[in-house]
Amino acid sequence: MAPQKKRAASTKKLKTTKKELTELYREMLLIRRFEEKAGQLYGMGQIAGFCHLYIGQEAVVVGMRSAMKDGDQMITSYRDHGHMLACGMTPRGVMAELTGRIGGYSRGKGGSMHMFSVEKKFYGGHGIVGAQVPIGAGLGFANKYLDNGSVSVAFFGDGAANQGQVYETFNMAELWDLPVIFVIENNQYAMGTSVERSSSETELYKRGISFGIEGVQVDGMNVLAVRDAGAKALKHARSGKGPMILEMKTYRYRGHSMSDPAKYRTRDEVKEVRGERDPIDSVKDRLIDEGWADLDSLKEIDKEIKAIVADSAEFAQTSPEPDPSELYTDVLLEV
Numbered sequence: 001m002a003p004q005k006k007r008a009a010s011t012k013k014l015k016t017t018k019k020e021l022t023e024l025y026r027e028m029l030l031i032r033r034f035e036e037k038a039g040q041l042y043g044m045g046q047i048a049g050f051c052h053l054y055i056g057q058e059a060v061v062v063g064m065r066s067a068m069k070d071g072d073q074m075i076t077s078y079r080d081h082g083h084m085l086a087c088g089m090t091p092r093g094v095m096a097e098l099t100g101r102i103g104g105y106s107r108g109k110g111g112s113m114h115m116f117s118v119e120k121k122f123y124g125g126h127g128i129v130g131a132q133v134p135i136g137a138g139l140g141f142a143n144k145y146l147d148n149g150s151v152s153v154a155f156f157g158d159g160a161a162n163q164g165q166v167y168e169t170f171n172m173a174e175l176w177d178l179p180v181i182f183v184i185e186n187n188q189y190a191m192g193t194s195v196e197r198s199s200s201e202t203e204l205y206k207r208g209i210s211f212g213i214e215g216v217q218v219d220g221m222n223v224l225a226v227r228d229a230g231a232k233a234l235k236h237a238r239s240g241k242g243p244m245i246l247e248m249k250t251y252r253y254r255g256h257s258m259s260d261p262a263k264y265r266t267r268d269e270v271k272e273v274r275g276e277r278d279p280i281d282s283v284k285d286r287l288i289d290e291g292w293a294d295l296d297s298l299k300e301i302d303k304e305i306k307a308i309v310a311d312s313a314e315f316a317q318t319s320p321e322p323d324p325s326e327l328y329t330d331v332l333l334e335v
Helices: 018-043 059-065 083-085 091-098 132-146 166-177 204-210 225-240 267-277 279-289 295-318 324-328
Strands: 003-008 073-075 150-156 180-186 215-218 244-249
Touching: 018 059, 018 083, 018 091, 018 225, 018 244, 018 279, 059 083, 059 180, 059 225, 059 279, 073 132, 083 091, 091 225, 091 295, 132 150, 132 166, 132 180, 150 324, 166 180, 180 225, 180 267, 180 279, 204 215, 204 244, 215 225, 279 295
Parallel strands: 003 215, 073 150, 150 180, 180 244, 215 244
Antiparallel strands: none
């Protein structure tokens, strides 16, 4: 049976460079500012339907993406805006889709939960809990069949970790040695229910034991720890050794969705995590401690990113809505 490991790492002790850490800071800050703007637009009625923000969890997708290679695929659930931006999808296209405009990645028809970019190897955005996991394994199957050296990375939450289709997927992925990484974004609450109340086994990296899948628990608030764990897992899968499970211990600052008042936890709990473990602040501190940046240069980066986000909001709000004829496009592919 594959060994199970539990790891945690301090940002200060992990190797990096000025260039890498600055880029990781930019990527996480872009997601944070984008999501803050999306929350504002939702409150203004510019975004309809569901909207699940990624604020607090930025280190998970940014760290994983930094370890991935060209050709590797990513698939996730409905909390997906950060994943799109980390893949290189444009803020304009993502925000336009959120607001239901023709300039969006799904031409205004997918909304928050259903955006795709084959060019960027991003395969959704899925609204059904856990449904993306078997699809992620399917991408891994295609990679193995085509022998293209690519790895599929399937993200899902702690709530989805209890879904039956996830375990069916674990079984097939290990049975066929598929090059797929299962990333459990454990933000402590499945909608409004804590892991302790919903799961008999709360250490989710152990969920692959009965299938022989190696699991690792990672500090998901530490982008460098995520990077390192992701690199090892990707090497494992790429070398033909089959899947791995990475449990990212992370935390979301907002409710499950914009309609969730999050009364199931105290303000002090959120304040403590945000004050002591914020993934962006920890990188900011490291940049300053190393002498790689000062407050003025970091403020300039923030100013640049806020301008990019403001531009995406302006583009989205001025982009036209889809013509009614769009209801009949992208429904059937004729071959």
